[in-house]
Amino acid sequence: MSAFLRLKRKEMEDGEPNLVPIMNMFLVIIPFLLMSASFYHIKAVNTSIPVLSSGDAGKAGEEDSISLTVVAEFKKESIRLSVMSDRLTDQELQHFKAEYPTVGDSGFPIDKYSSHLKDIKAKYPKSETLILIPDNSTDYETIIRAMDMARKAGDVTLFPNVVLSGSAG
Amino acid sequence: MGLGARRRKSGVTPKLMLTSMMDMFTIVLLFLLCSLSDRVETIKLDKDLDLPRSSAEIRYDQNLKLVLTRSQLMIDDEKIAEVKNGKINGVDENDLKASLLYKRLKENFEKDKEKAVENPEEKTKEQQIVFVCDKSHEFRVINQVIKTAGLAGYPNFQFAVLQQ
Numbered sequence: 001m002s003a004f005l006r007l008k009r010k011e012m013e014d015g016e017p018n019l020v021p022i023m024n025m026f027l028v029i030i031p032f033l034l035m036s037a038s039f040y041h042i043k044a045v046n047t048s049i050p051v052l053s054s055g056d057a058g059k060a061g062e063e064d065s066i067s068l069t070v071v072a073e074f075k076k077e078s079i080r081l082s083v084m085s086d087r088l089t090d091q092e093l094q095h096f097k098a099e100y101p102t103v104g105d106s107g108f109p110i111d112k113y114s115s116h117l118k119d120i121k122a123k124y125p126k127s128e129t130l131i132l133i134p135d136n137s138t139d140y141e142t143i144i145r146a147m148d149m150a151r152k153a154g155d156v157t158l159f160p161n162v163v164l165s166g167s168a169g
Numbered sequence: 170m171g172l173g174a175r176r177r178k179s180g181v182t183p184k185l186m187l188t189s190m191m192d193m194f195t196i197v198l199l200f201l202l203c204s205l206s207d208r209v210e211t212i213k214l215d216k217d218l219d220l221p222r223s224s225a226e227i228r229y230d231q232n233l234k235l236v237l238t239r240s241q242l243m244i245d246d247e248k249i250a251e252v253k254n255g256k257i258n259g260v261d262e263n264d265l266k267a268s269l270l271y272k273r274l275k276e277n278f279e280k281d282k283e284k285a286v287e288n289p290e291e292k293t294k295e296q297q298i299v300f301v302c303d304k305s306h307e308f309r310v311i312n313q314v315i316k317t318a319g320l321a322g323y324p325n326f327q328f329a330v331l332q333q
Binding site for chain 2: 019020022023026029030033034036037038039040041042043044045046047048049050051134135136137138139140141143144145147148151152164166
């Protein structure tokens with residue numbers, strides 16, 4: 001009887017499986033997986049900057065079909081919100097104007113900003129565009145947060161088209 | 170007397186305990202399988218690049234990458250300018266078209282245009298720039314970069330973020 005068969009028989013008698021080949025397999029698989037594993041997941045936030053285009057005023061109709069464009073200005077001292085539409089009167093547009101002062105140095109009242117956006121979306125569900133105008137000193141992290149809040153509130157989609165713009169003048 | 174010598178004397182062959190090592194490998198294997206992605210990230214996170222976190226769930230496209238770290242501005246892997254004290258060297262706010270950034274982006278835009286003429290199927294997809302930016306940058310700096318890109322023909326962006 002060969003030495004290999006003797007060893008195999010002995011192992012079977014002992015009742016212990018030979019783990020060495022499995023260990024070898026693991027040693028091959030683990031470096032391969034380590035190379036292809038990603039420990040961070042990078043995603044993307046779609047945005048655009050304003051471009052010249054032919055305007056589409058739309059037709060007058062019911063409230064549900066009116067779409068507004070929301071303008072959110074992130075100033076040092078406050079967040080200013082307003083809306084634009086060719087189909088609403090100045091008085092109606094004034095109704096959605098709001099200003100929320102910052103708390104502390106850079107504590108933007110994001111919750112109030114989010115709930116104001118929810119109100120606008122609830123009244124005019126066809127609205128999809130928000131123009132975000134940050135102050136020159138607003139940091140990128142705050143901009144991304146403001147964009148997140150503008151796009152979604154929980155599971156509700158608010159304004160999926162966020163346009164990033166510099167302030168005029 | 171050493172342990173080995175004692176064992177040799179008693180005639181018992183020492184056995185390697187592989188069970189605990191097997192357990193460890195199984196755990197490592199499962200963890201790696203869970204974190205396995207179906208595609209490798211092409212954005213490298215440098216020491217001076219800290220991305221903001223976001224709830225976004227969209228994947229970025231394999232397009233031109235504009236990378237703005239705390240110390241430099243790059244297009245893909247090519248260094249375009251240095252960033253010092255929150256200022257991009259060689260980018261004048263009042264004359265963005267004179268910058269190297271504009272020239273490189275314009276060249277790339279023209280190349281894309283030629284490709285689109287050759288392959289009309291690709292023309293339907295609007296070209297976006299993947300903008301990878303450190304979270305500490307102020308909008309003043311970011312605005313210069315995205316404005317320049319807009320002037321060069323890229324008004325649409327994908328801002329790279331870390332998934333929350």
